[in-house]
Amino acid sequence: MSTTWLVVALVGAFTIAFKAAGPVLLGGRELPARMTAAFELLAPSLLAALVVTQAVGGKQAIVLDGRLVGVATAIVAVRLRAPLIVSIVAAAVATALARALFS
Amino acid sequence: MQKAAPPSPREGAKRVAPLAPASGSFGVAYGVLAVTAGMGVLAPIVMSATTFAGAAQFAAASVIRDGGSVLAAVGAAVLLNARYLAISVAIAPVFRGSRLRRFFESQLLVDESWAVSQVGGGRIDRRLLIGAGLLLFPCWVGGTALGVFGGDVLGNPKRLGLDAAFPALFLVLLITLTVSRRAIVAAFAGGLIALVLLPVAPAGVPVIAAGAVCLAGLRRP
Numbered sequence: 272m273s274t275t276w277l278v279v280a281l282v283g284a285f286t287i288a289f290k291a292a293g294p295v296l297l298g299g300r301e302l303p304a305r306m307t308a309a310f311e312l313l314a315p316s317l318l319a320a321l322v323v324t325q326a327v328g329g330k331q332a333i334v335l336d337g338r339l340v341g342v343a344t345a346i347v348a349v350r351l352r353a354p355l356i357v358s359i360v361a362a363a364v365a366t367a368l369a370r371a372l373f374s
Numbered sequence: 375m376q377k378a379a380p381p382s383p384r385e386g387a388k389r390v391a392p393l394a395p396a397s398g399s400f401g402v403a404y405g406v407l408a409v410t411a412g413m414g415v416l417a418p419i420v421m422s423a424t425t426f427a428g429a430a431q432f433a434a435a436s437v438i439r440d441g442g443s444v445l446a447a448v449g450a451a452v453l454l455n456a457r458y459l460a461i462s463v464a465i466a467p468v469f470r471g472s473r474l475r476r477f478f479e480s481q482l483l484v485d486e487s488w489a490v491s492q493v494g495g496g497r498i499d500r501r502l503l504i505g506a507g508l509l510l511f512p513c514w515v516g517g518t519a520l521g522v523f524g525g526d527v528l529g530n531p532k533r534l535g536l537d538a539a540f541p542a543l544f545l546v547l548l549i550t551l552t553v554s555r556r557a558i559v560a561a562f563a564g565g566l567i568a569l570v571l572l573p574v575a576p577a578g579v580p581v582i583a584a585g586a587v588c589l590a591g592l593r594r595p
Binding site for chain 2: 314327
């Protein structure tokens, strides 16, 4: 098997297993109360980490670029109670404009 | 979310729809990168359909392009996707039906479908997740096929600012969902950990480490 297909097979197997583990092995059962309390914090902590890595993440580096303009625009849009779609489109447009103007 | 639309697959698709263009065009970008990396035409499409996780696929293709080992490519991708293990255990209670059904539904889990299916208090709605995943899957796989066969038809998605759509979505959801004091503390702790680790840890580790913040919630029932 070529390197490519080996990578495709192994990464696929791991990822499928990660995603399936909970629903297939524990599906439908309530988690212990202590764990539920902990998992309540998973969404905010993971979402915040995803914001950080996607907004300023580079190749093992912090990269400040046009994405920040988009994220700032999204914050303003949310504060103005704009719908989700408006906030996201505004973020993309602001980033595109920033890049067009400063590059 | 504030709006009280009934949670249905249709509503899930609607919530994630603003990201469809970004998902599709990054699918194209991945297809182009994969072909340039020498992965051929079929393997990238198969990978998008099975792995269905953007960052890990970009990482694996980059390692292959640079002549890295299988271990390096798989290691980088698995590290990036390890967060899905934590998410999958956390959302397990809402899955119903046969094992096979739960298996297929679980494969629709990606960051974006998970994020838009949040209904507060750390719980998700299964129907929202399924609807969102069912919309993103063809965008991602179709985009990959387009990139593989059609090449760089759309140009760099970054020129259109589409890379800002992802952090914008996560941030908007974070702001709307994070209401309790504990959640706000967890968000700041998670964000800070990710920021500190970003320049020093391999890709994927900052997010997993941030997710470990929730272990602090174990003590208090």
